[in-house]
Amino acid sequence: MGNGARMDANEPAAPTPLAWAPNARHRVLIIGSGFGGLFAAKALRRAEVDVTVLGGTPHHLFQPLLYQVATGILSQGEIAPATREILRRQRNARVLLGTAVGIDTAARRVTARAPGRTAPYSIGYDSLIVATGASQSYFGHPEFAAHAPGLKSIDDALDLRGRIFGAFELAELEEDPAARARRLTFVVVGAGATGVEMAGQIAELAHRSLRGEYRRIDPRSARIILVDGGDAVLPAFGDSLSARTARKLDDLGIEVRLKTMVTDVDARSVTLKHADGSEERVESMVKVWAAGVAASSFAAELAAATGAPTDRSGRIQVLPDCTIPGHPEIFVVGDVMALDQLPGVAQVAIQSGQYAASQITARLQGHEGRPAFKYHDKGSLATVARFSAVAHVGPIKATGLLAWLLWLFVHLLYLVGFEQRVTTLFHWAVSFAGRGRAERAVTARQVFGKNPVPAPTNTTGTPVAAAGRYTPRDDGA
Ligand SMILES: Cc1cc2nc3c(=O)[nH]c(=O)nc-3n(C[C@H](O)[C@H](O)[C@H](O)COP(=O)(O)OP(=O)(O)OC[C@H]3O[C@@H](n4cnc5c(N)ncnc54)[C@H](O)[C@@H]3O)c2cc1C
Numbered sequence: 001m002g003n004g005a006r007m008d009a010n011e012p013a014a015p016t017p018l019a020w021a022p023n024a025r026h027r028v029l030i031i032g033s034g035f036g037g038l039f040a041a042k043a044l045r046r047a048e049v050d051v052t053v054l055g056g057t058p059h060h061l062f063q064p065l066l067y068q069v070a071t072g073i074l075s076q077g078e079i080a081p082a083t084r085e086i087l088r089r090q091r092n093a094r095v096l097l098g099t100a101v102g103i104d105t106a107a108r109r110v111t112a113r114a115p116g117r118t119a120p121y122s123i124g125y126d127s128l129i130v131a132t133g134a135s136q137s138y139f140g141h142p143e144f145a146a147h148a149p150g151l152k153s154i155d156d157a158l159d160l161r162g163r164i165f166g167a168f169e170l171a172e173l174e175e176d177p178a179a180r181a182r183r184l185t186f187v188v189v190g191a192g193a194t195g196v197e198m199a200g201q202i203a204e205l206a207h208r209s210l211r212g213e214y215r216r217i218d219p220r221s222a223r224i225i226l227v228d229g230g231d232a233v234l235p236a237f238g239d240s241l242s243a244r245t246a247r248k249l250d251d252l253g254i255e256v257r258l259k260t261m262v263t264d265v266d267a268r269s270v271t272l273k274h275a276d277g278s279e280e281r282v283e284s285m286v287k288v289w290a291a292g293v294a295a296s297s298f299a300a301e302l303a304a305a306t307g308a309p310t311d312r313s314g315r316i317q318v319l320p321d322c323t324i325p326g327h328p329e330i331f332v333v334g335d336v337m338a339l340d341q342l343p344g345v346a347q348v349a350i351q352s353g354q355y356a357a358s359q360i361t362a363r364l365q366g367h368e369g370r371p372a373f374k375y376h377d378k379g380s381l382a383t384v385a386r387f388s389a390v391a392h393v394g395p396i397k398a399t400g401l402l403a404w405l406l407w408l409f410v411h412l413l414y415l416v417g418f419e420q421r422v423t424t425l426f427h428w429a430v431s432f433a434g435r436g437r438a439e440r441a442v443t444a445r446q447v448f449g450k451n452p453v454p455a456p457t458n459t460t461g462t463p464v465a466a467a468g469r470y471t472p473r474d475d476g477a
Pocket of ligand 1: 032033035056060063064098151152193194296298335336345347349
């Protein structure tokens with residue numbers, strides 16, 4: 001093992017190499033099957049390379065629609081097609097299930113672990129594209145996660161679905177008005193796009209979709225509180241769109257608390273600290289954490305192995321061509337990349353993934369010294385409620401129905417898979433033209449039976465993924 005090795009000498013057995021070189025061509029290893037990884041792989045479909053996509057999950061996840069899985073509009077399959085199904089016709093690509101836990105940059109090998117398999121395995125590469133994305137940050141309070149799930153994965157979305165629909169069920173059983181109110185108080189932390197979309201959909205559920213279904217409670221009595229430490233909702237959209245969104249949220253009956261910090265979260269409540277220093281304890285059963293991102297844990301492994309600098313969120317600071325200093329063979333793209341203050345959005349991941357692929361192809365064709373990565377901002381979109389969205393595309397700033405139709409079109413365009421598009425359209429018709437929610441089913445195991453799932457660990461035994469937080473739920477009832 002040479003310089004830069006991050007594989008543990010105490011590893012019980014050397015990871016088994018999982019060789020695959022059908023044509024002994026240049027090997028490209030892509031870690032992550034999100035937007036960055038998938039679009040990089042697709043961009044290499046005609047290249048004279050053998051591509052391995054290593055993914056911690058067997059699916060590609062369309063994160064922007066996770067909130068619709070959490071609120072019963074879409075099924076998980078619609079936003080998470082199997083990666084190997086997407087790439088089945090791409091003969092130069094293979095897909096492996098595994099979490100990258102170590103890297104030996106001198107030997108150009110990555111070690112991975114798969115759930116349900118004790119022995120690690122290793123994959124060699126000639127070029128590496130790291131597209132491992134971001135995880136939730138609780139700003140130094142990881143203990144909040146058990147009570148306030150984030151929204152980064154299918155597990156998160158199904159967990160939240162269980163909590164949200166479960167809250168209405170349990171409220172129907174309560175005699176005590178205070179307990180009932182606690183069940184029906186939803187606190188969403190973070191007023192960026194995810195927080196606004198979650199709060200908007202919970203409001204739609206309470207005010208429209210669930211109307212008439214209960215006999216002892218009125219779902220419309222639910223309180224939805226959107227909290228943010230900053231002074232605006234959707235700050236990335238600029239002042240005027242932000243103000244219009246705030247008015248729409250008010251119309252929906254959502255209480256927006258700005259310049260307010262969350263100082264504590266437990267099973268039954270959230271403690272808020274206001275700008276004047278006063279504290280308020282809000283009794284709430286369902287909390288959603290939509291604030292703060294941190295680089296995926298593999299970034300720390302990579303930084304330690306290569307000496308690459310990282311920013312405050314742990315993202316890898318790359319050179320203008322998306323590579324790591326001293327390692328032209330290692331590209332870092334998407335949410336885990338820090339470059340020119342680019343935001344953590346799907347288009348940055350897609351374009352940087354495609355750029356890395358084009359760099360590799362160009363080098364193989366002998367074209368060195370190609371231009372630096374240049375991001376083309378295609379604009380931002382967020383929904384607030386049905387028929388109401390916010391759009392900032394070039395000079396166009398729009399809210400309401402027009403923005404919503406644009407949102408609909410763009411999301412259908414980027415959803416992967418024909419079947420997924422058809423069933424998604426159908427489910428949107430059910431939820432938006434009608435008022436039903438086709439995907440409300442939640443199993444007891446999703447809600448109550450979450451046995452701890454051991455997180456994959458790196459070579460020093462430190463967990464490298466967020467799976468460890470799936471502890472059995474205690475809602476304090
Ligand atoms: C709820 C939500 C809503 C969003 N809404 C929008 C939106 O409306 N518009 C927009 O532009 N952007 C939105 N985003 C942001 C957008 O989804 C991300 O910017 C984009 O997904 C980043 O792509 P990525 O490939 O870098 O990372 P990801 O899509 O996060 O993919 C990372 C992949 O790497 C895998 N992985 C992680 N660690 C390892 C490892 N060690 N080994 C192997 N695999 C690993 C993960 O399983 C995952 O498949 C949203 C994000 C969230 C969470």
